Amino acid sequence: MDIDFTGKTYLVTGGASGIGAAVVEYIATHQGTAVIADLNDEVGGALAARFPTQLRYLHTDVTRLEQLEAACELAETAFGGLDGAVNSAGIGSLGTVADMPVEEWHSVINIDLTGVFHACRAAIPLLRRRGGGSIVNIASLSGVRADYGFAAYNAAKAGVINLTRTIGLDHAAEGIRATAVCPGYIATPLTAGTGMIDGLLDDWLGRVPLQRAGTPEDVAQLVVFLLSPAASYITGTEIVIDGGLGSSNNQPNIPAFFAAM
Template sequence: MGNLSGKIAIVTGGASGIGYAIVQRLLNANVKVAVADLNREKLKEMEAAHKGKVIGCVTNVTKEEDIETLVQKTVDAFGGLDYAFNVAGASKAGAIVDQSEEDWDFTVDLCLKGVFLSLKHEAKYMKEHGGGAIVNVASLNAHVPMFYGAAYSSAKAGVEMLTKNAALELAQHNIRVNTILPGLVATPLTSGLTNVEAINDAYMERIPMRRAGNPDEMAGPALFLVSEDASYVNGASLIVDGAWAVSGYPDLSKFM
């Protein structure tokens, strides 16, 4: 995707997993990247490895002042902002009747509010400077519920609708907003499940391709959505799941 060369991007949650893979793809495409994460040491490591091309910003995406600072640092360091990838997310699982309000708020705030705040301030800059493209990372669970994942699934469904609403509002300002919905991806966040043989087998029964995706397989579609090849794609939800959506979600209740 050579048409990305010379552009400037923000990636939240960029120090690990899907976010990290997106950062690597962007760097390979000659894009300068502001990486937002809470992992201070990893951010320093990434800055040192890509001097002049990466800035690391310790960011809590649920804090509006952190997002405002992130956008300003990006502009100050690189002179603008063309793309944004809102990836940061995590979950505290629990059955609906047992889940604490604290765990619900943690999950929904991080996965939905964090995307809202990021999108708000990224788009505010883009609106005043000619436009841009934004990709939000939701999940297959925006469509498919899972045991003990009510907070996560609800938040990711919210991300998908937020994306559609943003596309509707921002198209007039030359800003495209799309989302990818990953299925099972092999990252540190999913290893607690997939490292258990019986649970991993239950997943494989539902994934026609019979394997988890890898983060780079999510990064490719994400970069496509900001590229000129997707210039008429706006408000779309791209499922990247090895055909999982055409099967179903494993019954994890028997493992809990």
């Protein structure tokens, strides 16, 4: 799929790494421009340096609204405005309601949910000035259904999905679309630790009907479609991209059970 992003500018939070970086790379290699808003100065700066006329990197903590406003301002001064935002900054977290440190709950909600609110809040005035735009929030399959031991992450990602629906409703009349993308297991630095725990990655991928991990580029293809005019009738909804992982209701595989008898 080839989308021409000539004349279009995007804010990409978490754009230094993984899914966000794959989106940035697609935009830059398809004639678009973007501001990478991330904390990882080394990696984000290096990505921006590869496309000096099309990318800018700004050290941005998504828990700070004023830093996202500065990133949007940079999009305006460097590229003349903003056509959309891809909100991919996020962290993982393990822990149950009973045992997780309370500070960790607040930190995950601040980054994974409030960070998305901040980015949308900063971007919407610029999108209005353009007469519309597209916001793509990276939620998770873990926002659609629950995991064992992911209390804060499950809550934050479910929040992102419903926040996206409300943005879709509130800003449709202004030509602003909002969609949430819900990945399953994607091989990125965020999930790299899985491979270090004996048997965990095999167990995880063994549950994926398409029998492989997703790549950042798999997700980027969906995101850039949602940014593009080809998705002009899609708003206020979520789209799962998980190789089929979330399609089972977790009951036994009866045909496989009989076949093994």
